[in-house]
Amino acid sequence: MDYVIRTAKEQDMVDVLGLIRELAIFEKEPDAVEITVEELVNEGFRDNPLFHCFIAEVADEIVGIALVYYRFSTWKGRSIHLEDLIVKESMRGTGLGSALYAEVLKYAQSKGVRRVEWVVLDWNTHAIDFYEKTGAKLLKNWHLVQMDKEGVNKFVSKL
Amino acid sequence: MDYVIRTAKEQDMVDVLGLIRELAIFEKEPDAVEITVEELVNEGFRDNPLFHCFIAEVADEIVGIALVYYRFSTWKGRSIHLEDLIVKESMRGTGLGSALYAEVLKYAQSKGVRRVEWVVLDWNTHAIDFYEKTGAKLLKNWHLVQMDKEGVNKFVSKL
Numbered sequence: 001m002d003y004v005i006r007t008a009k010e011q012d013m014v015d016v017l018g019l020i021r022e023l024a025i026f027e028k029e030p031d032a033v034e035i036t037v038e039e040l041v042n043e044g045f046r047d048n049p050l051f052h053c054f055i056a057e058v059a060d061e062i063v064g065i066a067l068v069y070y071r072f073s074t075w076k077g078r079s080i081h082l083e084d085l086i087v088k089e090s091m092r093g094t095g096l097g098s099a100l101y102a103e104v105l106k107y108a109q110s111k112g113v114r115r116v117e118w119v120v121l122d123w124n125t126h127a128i129d130f131y132e133k134t135g136a137k138l139l140k141n142w143h144l145v146q147m148d149k150e151g152v153n154k155f156v157s158k159l
Numbered sequence: 160m161d162y163v164i165r166t167a168k169e170q171d172m173v174d175v176l177g178l179i180r181e182l183a184i185f186e187k188e189p190d191a192v193e194i195t196v197e198e199l200v201n202e203g204f205r206d207n208p209l210f211h212c213f214i215a216e217v218a219d220e221i222v223g224i225a226l227v228y229y230r231f232s233t234w235k236g237r238s239i240h241l242e243d244l245i246v247k248e249s250m251r252g253t254g255l256g257s258a259l260y261a262e263v264l265k266y267a268q269s270k271g272v273r274r275v276e277w278v279v280l281d282w283n284t285h286a287i288d289f290y291e292k293t294g295a296k297l298l299k300n301w302h303l304v305q306m307d308k309e310g311v312n313k314f315v316s317k318l
């Protein structure tokens with residue numbers, strides 16, 4: 001299959017949001033996506049972009065994305081976080097996911113960071129097997145903790 | 160106890176690294192800290208700082224830090240990550256940790272982000288209880304995945 005992997009442009013963000021929504025459905029959280037195309041454009045394509053997005057294209061259609069950004073580990077310094085790696089459902093199993101994944105790791109190498117990190121749902125054994133086969137390590141003894149805007153407002157109002 | 164919470168300055172980074180090392184010992188990974196004072200200064204106090212650090216001071220001694228940075232959630236947009244909240248061992252239980260935590264959440268509110276996120280070790284029940292009491296939510300169904308520089312180089316060399 002012929003495909004192109006390239007860096008995303010501003011005008012791709014409509015399609016990118018479509019894929020983000022598709023992943024949220026796969027992850028059983030269809031209503032969790034609050035972001036808009038405007039925010040994607042503002043955060044990714046203005047001064048000091050907050051993220052970098054790779055696109056997989058087949059016959060001029062955007063069929064996959066990998067979105068990364070910098071984090072700061074107090075142990076390892078500047079690191080790269082892989083936020084999303086999404087391939088359109090009809091295109092899964094074609095090697096596009098692996099190609100995007102390889103692109104991210106080449107990017108990490110070019111940036112010289114000491115760590116690349118991401119998260120995976122514990123029931124997504126297909127992805128876990130893939131990651132482990134590529135040499136990534138699963139850390140099972142950490143829990144994510146989140147507080148949403150409502151929670152923050154509630155907490156701060158009581159201070 | 161009298162304390163001051165303030166934003167860290169460049170010259171605080173020596174003491175900050177000392178506290179980072181102390182946390183790594185507490186988390187049973189004393190050798191994991193590869194970062195240097197120079198990197199902390201370069202990443203936090205030059206153009207486009209990658210992180211923001213709060214300091215807790217008692218009698219002019221730095222006894223605690225909270226270090227945060229922006230992340231980019233494809234569901235929630237710009238979010239804040241609490242990388243480290245450290246209080247010197249001899250000063251634990253004095254309320255300094257809560258004060259730093261509150262400072263981080265006030266900061267998050269002032270930035271208008273939709274989410275604050277962090278991680279906690281599953282055996283650190285004291286911290287987990289505290290977080291849950293403040294309204295934060297523990298997500299137990301995600302695993303962290305990491306690939307270090309060596310792993311990245313090895314993977315890329317085989318492409």
